[in-house]
Amino acid sequence: MELLVSAAANSPRSRWLLAHAAVVFGFLYLPIAVLILYSFNGQGVGGFPPRNLTLDWYRMLFADGAIWDSVFNSLQVAFAAMAISLMFGVPAALALDRAQFPGKALFRRLVLLPLILPGIITGLSLLMLFNLASLKLSLLTITLGHGTALISVATTEVFAGLQKLDRAQEEASLDLGANYWQTFWRVTVPNLKLSIIGAALLIFTLSMDEIAVSFFLIGRNNTLPLEIWGRLRRGITPEINAVSTIIFVFSLVTIVFWYRLRVRSEGGADLGAELLETSEEA
Amino acid sequence: MFSRAYKTAVTVPPLAWVAVFLLVPYLLMFCYSFWAVSPAQTIVHAWNFANYEELLQKPVYWQTLLRSMWIAARVMLFSLLLGYPLAYFLSFYAGKRKDLLYQMVIIPLWVSYLVRAYAWKTILGADGVLNTSLQYAHLISHPLDFLLYSPFAVVLTLTHIYTPFAFLPIYAALEHIPRNLVEASHDLGATPAQTFWKVIFPLSIPGVLAGATFAFVLSLGDFLAPLLLGGPSGIMISNIVVSLFGAAYNWPLGAAISLAMLVLVVSLLYFSERLEKKWSFS
Secondary structure (H helix, E strand, O other), X not given: OHHHHHHHHOOHHHHHHHHHHHHHHHHHHHHHHHHHHHOOEOOOOOOOXXXXXXXXXXXXXXXXXHHHHHHHHHHHHHHHHHHHHHXXXXXXXXXXXXXXXXXXXXXXXXXXXXXXOOHHHHHHHHHHHHHXXXXXXXXXXXXXXXXXXXXXXXXXXXXXXXXXXXXXXXHHHHHOOOOHHHHHHHHHHHHOHHHHHHHHHHHHHHHHHOOOOHHHHOOOOOOHHHHHHHHHHHOOOHHHHHHHHHHHXXXXXXXXXXXXXXXXXXXXXXXXXXXXXXXXXO | OOOHHHHHHHHHXXXXXXXXXXXXXXXXXXXXXXXXXXXXXXXXXXXXXXXXHHHHHOHHHHHHHHHHHHHHHHHHHHXXXXXXXXXXXXXXXXXXXXXXXXXXXXXXXXXXXXXXXXXXXXXXXXXXXXXXXXXXXXXXXXXXXXXXOOHHHHHHXXXXXXXXXXXXXXXXXXXXXXXXXXXXXXXXXXXXXXXXXXXXXXXXXXXXXXHHHHHHHHHHOOOHXXXXXXXXXXXXXXXXXXXXXXXXXXXXXXXXHHHHHHHHHHHHHHHHHXXXXXXXXX
């Protein structure tokens, strides 16, 4: 196989593929590069070449109370949504793995649906529910929306972890006199630690970025994406480039952290395989 | 080994939550689609098919739906054209750099969807980065104004957003192909092209289907990219739904359109799942 690869590596075929890959990476990174570059551009967004490099937009951003309020709101929502998704998503994975109950197939599909369905459908149907319940739209309704939609992430991640779990350990714990509660916290959860942390990070990031569901459930207080959205409607300002650049750097740090964690555990389920499975199960 | 109490404890809470926050809202949307709005702007529970009749009779609705499907189909096609060769290159030719390149495909996913759409807006606008660069290079004398506020801008942006989604399941499928099959094909005298079309490609079809489904379904329901970059000619079906739930205040009609979208999406997922099963060799 090594021979085959190295023989193939110099073929015109591989050169074409390499060129194609370079073009695709260029396409994927062009907007990100533009975004970051113009956050330092004194002339504002657009205009080539960029000139008068400055940190003014960052200074303006740090003095902008509304943005930081929305960041704080988003953080609150993301943490609460993470708690809800894990609280229901982890048991849901255990139920799918270990229990038989009527409607199990429907349940599995229903849980995964918000991941695949356009956000507008989930957002609007929740809006109808809250309207029926006369619940005023606020950060709470957004949290409930995110928490519910992202149960799918917790369930898929933890379910993948459970497939690799050796049940003998739990069995031993039960045989040795621990009750189910003790076994869950002392054997099951520690074994699923990486799946749970991975799910938590993913839920957190997805919630911080979510807009399609939030769009319909927003009350008076904006989350960060909706604050950005509101400003985009009024016009383009490099402050948005600045805040996006900061978030990008934060996400990058999170990914590196997550990736290291996974590599150390010799690779959990990868995202691609999960997407493949998700679409097969739904 | 797990007691009845354990199974109940892990099954009932997620089941109840999902029933209240997913099943009931979707059912509510179903009910709404058969209701009506009175002249006094209240929702009347008068069960009838009027909304669906309007949907079929007024060309604006089904024409916009068709246009959305056409936009989604182009996004799907371009995402596959960009994503498949990239996945193939990474899986078979990238050697040691494979993991790094894989991470590089994922990273753009962590830049907010909204921010990436915004970045394209700053690139494509009349005094955006692209036009001013071309003018700077004296390639054009007047800005090209067909770039922004057109279906083209929407397709380009959505392709940018969903190419990694198309890539991931394809890459996962390619990685699962046992390398000795490729080797055997080679040893038995097949040319690289024959090996690709007769061995590798057929085995990657489930990944292609999953990637295609994601790109199509998620772009079909999008409403933010059209609002930001689409202009009047780039309006998609979800934009109509948004206005029906907002200023136009006709929730029942909006619910009927959403439900039509839901049925379309779920049946696509169903067929893609059937096809994936048919094509998976395990």
